[in-house]
Amino acid sequence: MPTSAQHPYHPIIYVRGFAGTQGEIEETVADPYMGFNIGSTKARMAWTGDVKRYFFESPLVRLMSDHEYGDVFVDGEDLVTADRPDCVIPYRSIIIYRYYDEASKDFGTGETPPIEHFAKGLGTLILRLRDKVCANPKNAMTPEDFRVHLVAHSMGGLICRAFLQNTALRSEEARHAVDKLFTYATPHNGIDMRIVRNVPGWLSFGDANNFNRERMAAYLAVPPVDDVSVVFNFPPERIFNLVGTNPRDYTVAGGLSAWGAGDASDGLVRIENATTHGPDAKGNDVSSPRAFVNRSHSGHYGIVNSEEGFQNLTRFLFGALRVDGILDIDDITLPIEVQKELQAGKAVHSSYQFEVAASIRGCQWQMTRREVREHSAIFRTYEELFPGAAGTVRPPDRTRSPRLFSVFLDPNKSVKASGSVSFAFDLKVLVPDYEVDGLLFMKRHYEGGYIMRELILVEAFPDKSALGGWRIKYGFQDDNPGKPGISAETRELDGEEGIAFDIPIAQRTRPGVKGTLRLEARTWS
Known part of the structure; x- marks a missing residue:
C-alpha cells in the first residue's frame, strides 16, 4: 500500500474510447482532453415547481474545482511527453x-496500431509520468511510492x-504503480447485438473486431471462453464498473446501434457485458464494485459527462x-391461491425482480439505480434462490443472494x-407473474x-x-423519517479486515419476503 502523504490523490490518466473512422480519429485528436472536458445541461424541477437547468461542467472541470487537480x-x-526540464508537474495532475x-494523418501515419500497441504505450506513459513527478521536489515523491489512477471510457477500459x-504487454513496475481503475461503459465481455451475438472476428473495419471475444481473449490473456470479463494480475475489487442503462439517448448510426443493442443496454454495451470479476487474494471469485445509472454510452446525455458518474x-x-449490501432470502411465500394450486399437485x-436505488446524504443524484422500467432490475427465479426438487425442503442458495449495491463514502x-x-x-x-401448469395466474x-x-x-x-473504527446506526424511513436510530450489532468480517451487520427483514404480508439485509463495511483507500 502506498505510503505517500498524497494518498489517495494520485495523478489521473484518462483513456478515451473507440473511434471507428478516420474522421472520428481526426476529431478526437483535435480535442486536447479527448472528451473528458465535455459536460451536459439537464432539466430538473426546483422546490418552487419550476423546471430549471442543471449544469454539469465536465469531469475535468469538477476535478479541478472540487479536488484541486x-x-x-x-x-x-x-x-509529460515534452522534453522540458524547466517545467515541473504537480502531483494532482490529469x-x-x-x-x-x-x-491521425495530421500527427501520425494514418494507420491504426493494434490494441496491444496501445496497452504497451500506456505502460510507457505511466513510467514517464512517474519520472517527471518524482523529479519535482515539491511532490516529495519516490518512484516506489508513486501511484496513478486510471479512468477509462468504453474501449479505453479494455486497453x-x-x-x-x-504480462507480455507491460513492465511489472508500471503495473505496480496503478492504484485503481474506473471504467465507464466498457464492454468487458464484448459486444452483442440482436442480429449477431459476439462482434465477428473478421469485422476489421475500424478495428471493430477489438470487441470480438476470441480477439479479446488474446489481448487480455484469458482463456478463449464465452466470458472474457475475468480479471487476472490485478485485484478485481480495485476496478469500478459504471454501467449505463439508457439506450434511447444513444443516437450513433441514426439509432441503429441502440436498436441492435436492445433495451438492457446503454445503446452499445449490454448491461450483462459491462462488469468484471476475478479471483481475490484468497482465490475466491469476486465481483468488482459497480453502479448502474440511467445514462447512454456517449453523446449529450452520455455516461462520462454525468453528475452520477462523477x-x-x-x-x-x-x-x-x-x-456493500446483500439480500439473503430465507423464504418467499406464495399467494394463498397459488399455494393451494401447488398443494394440489x-x-x-x-x-422475482429486485429494484434498488442508493443515495448519498447531501447529493442530489442517486449513486446507483436498478429498475424494471429501465431494464436493469436484478432478476432471480425461485429455482435459483431455492434450488432443489419440487415438494422437498429447499434451503436458500446464498451464492445467488442478490448483491444490491456498493457505495463509497x-x-x-x-x-x-x-x-x-x-x-x-x-x-x-416486485410481485412476479405466477405460472400454474403453464398458464399465467392473474387472480x-x-x-x-x-x-x-x-x-x-x-x-x-x-x-x-x-469494532473496525466505525460505529453504525440504521433506521427505516417508515418508522423514523430521516434519522437512523437503531445501533447496529457489528461483527468482524470472516477472514478479512472490516465489519458486517445484519438488518432483519420480517414478512409483513403474504406473499412476502423473510430474510436478512447483510451490510459489509470495509476501510477503503
Whole structure:
C-alpha cells in the first residue's frame, strides 16, 4: 500500500474510447482532453415547481474545482511527453493518454496500431509520468511510492485491462504503480447485438473486431471462453464498473446501434457485458464494485459527462469507507391461491425482480439505480434462490443472494460536528407473474405491485473504540423519517479486515419476503 502523504490523490490518466473512422480519429485528436472536458445541461424541477437547468461542467472541470487537480498543458505543450526540464508537474495532475495520435494523418501515419500497441504505450506513459513527478521536489515523491489512477471510457477500459492483465504487454513496475481503475461503459465481455451475438472476428473495419471475444481473449490473456470479463494480475475489487442503462439517448448510426443493442443496454454495451470479476487474494471469485445509472454510452446525455458518474468516480478514488449490501432470502411465500394450486399437485413457477436505488446524504443524484422500467432490475427465479426438487425442503442458495449495491463514502463530505457519513437505499421486491401448469395466474394481480418495499437509512460514525473504527446506526424511513436510530450489532468480517451487520427483514404480508439485509463495511483507500 502506498505510503505517500498524497494518498489517495494520485495523478489521473484518462483513456478515451473507440473511434471507428478516420474522421472520428481526426476529431478526437483535435480535442486536447479527448472528451473528458465535455459536460451536459439537464432539466430538473426546483422546490418552487419550476423546471430549471442543471449544469454539469465536465469531469475535468469538477476535478479541478472540487479536488484541486490541474492539467499538464503549458505553452501549448504536454509536459509529460515534452522534453522540458524547466517545467515541473504537480502531483494532482490529469493526463490524457493520446493513443490515437499515431493513427491521425495530421500527427501520425494514418494507420491504426493494434490494441496491444496501445496497452504497451500506456505502460510507457505511466513510467514517464512517474519520472517527471518524482523529479519535482515539491511532490516529495519516490518512484516506489508513486501511484496513478486510471479512468477509462468504453474501449479505453479494455486497453487498461490488457496492460494490467497481459504480462507480455507491460513492465511489472508500471503495473505496480496503478492504484485503481474506473471504467465507464466498457464492454468487458464484448459486444452483442440482436442480429449477431459476439462482434465477428473478421469485422476489421475500424478495428471493430477489438470487441470480438476470441480477439479479446488474446489481448487480455484469458482463456478463449464465452466470458472474457475475468480479471487476472490485478485485484478485481480495485476496478469500478459504471454501467449505463439508457439506450434511447444513444443516437450513433441514426439509432441503429441502440436498436441492435436492445433495451438492457446503454445503446452499445449490454448491461450483462459491462462488469468484471476475478479471483481475490484468497482465490475466491469476486465481483468488482459497480453502479448502474440511467445514462447512454456517449453523446449529450452520455455516461462520462454525468453528475452520477462523477460522484461515483470521486468516491471510489478518494473515499475512505466502502459498504456493500446483500439480500439473503430465507423464504418467499406464495399467494394463498397459488399455494393451494401447488398443494394440489400443479406445477408452479415464479420469478422475482429486485429494484434498488442508493443515495448519498447531501447529493442530489442517486449513486446507483436498478429498475424494471429501465431494464436493469436484478432478476432471480425461485429455482435459483431455492434450488432443489419440487415438494422437498429447499434451503436458500446464498451464492445467488442478490448483491444490491456498493457505495463509497467520503469523510471529507461528512457532517462536521460528528464526522459521520450516511446513505440510504430504497429496496423493492416486485410481485412476479405466477405460472400454474403453464398458464399465467392473474387472480388478484396488479401490475407494478410489490411484496416488499423498505427505505433504509445507514449512518457511520468514526469511533476508535468501536469494532473496525466505525460505529453504525440504521433506521427505516417508515418508522423514523430521516434519522437512523437503531445501533447496529457489528461483527468482524470472516477472514478479512472490516465489519458486517445484519438488518432483519420480517414478512409483513403474504406473499412476502423473510430474510436478512447483510451490510459489509470495509476501510477503503
